[in-house]
Amino acid sequence: MNFYSDYNDLAQRLSADSGIEITYKGTGKYLSFTPYIYNDCSASCRFCSEKLIRKGQVMVCEGICDGYEKMLEDALKYTGDRQIFLSLSGKEPSESPEHLELIAEAVKNAEEVGSNIKPRIMYSNLSGFVNNWDRLTKVIKDLNVTRIECSRHFYEEDVNQNIVQFKDGVAIRENAVFADVVQRLQKILPLKMVCVFQKGGVENAEHVKKYLDFARSMGITEVVFRELSVFSDGVDRGPVQQYITDSRIELMDILEGLSKEEFKIAGINKGYYYFSFEYNYKDMSVSFEMSDYEEMIKKHTGSDLHKLIFYPNGKLCRDWNMQGEISNWR
Numbered sequence: 001m002n003f004y005s006d007y008n009d010l011a012q013r014l015s016a017d018s019g020i021e022i023t024y025k026g027t028g029k030y031l032s033f034t035p036y037i038y039n040d041c042s043a044s045c046r047f048c049s050e051k052l053i054r055k056g057q058v059m060v061c062e063g064i065c066d067g068y069e070k071m072l073e074d075a076l077k078y079t080g081d082r083q084i085f086l087s088l089s090g091k092e093p094s095e096s097p098e099h100l101e102l103i104a105e106a107v108k109n110a111e112e113v114g115s116n117i118k119p120r121i122m123y124s125n126l127s128g129f130v131n132n133w134d135r136l137t138k139v140i141k142d143l144n145v146t147r148i149e150c151s152r153h154f155y156e157e158d159v160n161q162n163i164v165q166f167k168d169g170v171a172i173r174e175n176a177v178f179a180d181v182v183q184r185l186q187k188i189l190p191l192k193m194v195c196v197f198q199k200g201g202v203e204n205a206e207h208v209k210k211y212l213d214f215a216r217s218m219g220i221t222e223v224v225f226r227e228l229s230v231f232s233d234g235v236d237r238g239p240v241q242q243y244i245t246d247s248r249i250e251l252m253d254i255l256e257g258l259s260k261e262e263f264k265i266a267g268i269n270k271g272y273y274y275f276s277f278e279y280n281y282k283d284m285s286v287s288f289e290m291s292d293y294e295e296m297i298k299k300h301t302g303s304d305l306h307k308l309i310f311y312p313n314g315k316l317c318r319d320w321n322m323q324g325e326i327s328n329w330r
């Protein structure tokens with residue numbers, strides 16, 4: 001298994017070979033802020049990091065607390081003059097339009113008194129758009145969402161379903177329904193597709209090209225491929241931890257297998273716990289990313305503030321799974 005430090009070495013080598021400088025992301029300027037969206041989710045992905053256990057703690061929320069909207073507004077103001085990278089994520093955002101509406105209101109109010117909230121990214125499997133199109137498209141316009149990063153982990157629906165395990169009756173599991181939603185949404189805002197490498201899914205450079213053709217056939221020109229996160233002791237043993245450990249496909253192996261004629265490196269980004277390697281392929285921008293939970297936990301428990309997560313129960317935390325709670329922040 002390769003960790004953050006191994007990818008640091010790779011980044012240095014690629015930079016030396018290509019002459020492309022490494023860009024440092026997420027330090028100083030931006031503060032990532034997640035108003036955590038909690039629901040039952042429309043899927044049950046085998047690798048779902050929301051189901052990982054840390055120090056015996058599993059993510060469970062009781063629902064949205066009284067006074068949530070005002071508390072979120074105050075939490076946004078807590079960031080001071082740092083620019084907020086707003087991450088609309090947690091469980092499946094498109095299944096919680098009412099929660100998104102509260103967030104839209106809080107964001108608007110915080111912005112009116114000076115908060116700088118940009119970009120605003122939604123991470124979604126798009127399931128809710130099938131039945132709730134009008135309400136969701138209204139709220140993404142009200143929220144001025146910069147783009148949606150939509151997850152789909154294979155180009156054949158049955159293989160995707162085996163990984164994602166959409167619940168009974170969730171129509172987005174069908175590729176025809178997914179393509180229809182993707183094409184309609186692209187008329188409203190930019191979309192990026194997200195695929196996680198794993199055994200039984202996208203496993204090699206040939207699959208990468210087929211996936212890119214699938215995305216391009218729906219008009220998508222931006223795709224990000226992610227390696228399953230690496231960790232050692234930071235995560236407790238359990239079924240999801242075991243799946244991730246057993247199913248990991250090494251990003252380095254994929255990068256090695258890419259045709260140098262077809263994939264041209266265009267950028268190397270170093271985040272505080274992740275690396276992202278950007279390539280041009282035909283008329284598409286393709287990113288390949290790895291993230292290291294051990295590095296993330298180390299940074300989240302250090303002196304600098306990298307991330308804030310505001311949970312529906314009103315807790316403001318600097319680390320995931322409701323850890324690193326900030327007291328007396330109001």
Ligand code: SF4
Pocket residue numbers: 041042043044045047048049050090091092125
């Ligand atoms: S869609 Fe996201 S939150 Fe839902 S199960 Fe999959 S990874 Fe987890």
